[in-house]
Amino acid sequence: MLNLPSIFQNKAFAVEQLCLENKVEKLYLFGSALTADFSKKSDVDLIIEIEEKNPILKGEILMKTWSELESIFQRKVDLLTSINVKNPILKKSIEAN
Structure with a gap:
């Protein structure tokens, strides 16, 4: 089992509810949060996939979810969609996590 920093363990229910709503x-976690380098100053790196097909509604959901994730974690959240991950070096790094 993956040993996540307590910030993620303590917020799991809130994040799950947000995702359902x-x-x-x-929702994939990647970056420093999965390493010993994660600190109080670190941001949270996430990749999100949203079920909504309507691009306008999808954008609204994306912005709302991003804002609420920053409120939950009380820190900066970098929220990417799988469409954004085209850089092969970034993609390889994310897949390694």
């Missing part, structure tokens, strides 16, 4: 199909 906002049609989030998948």
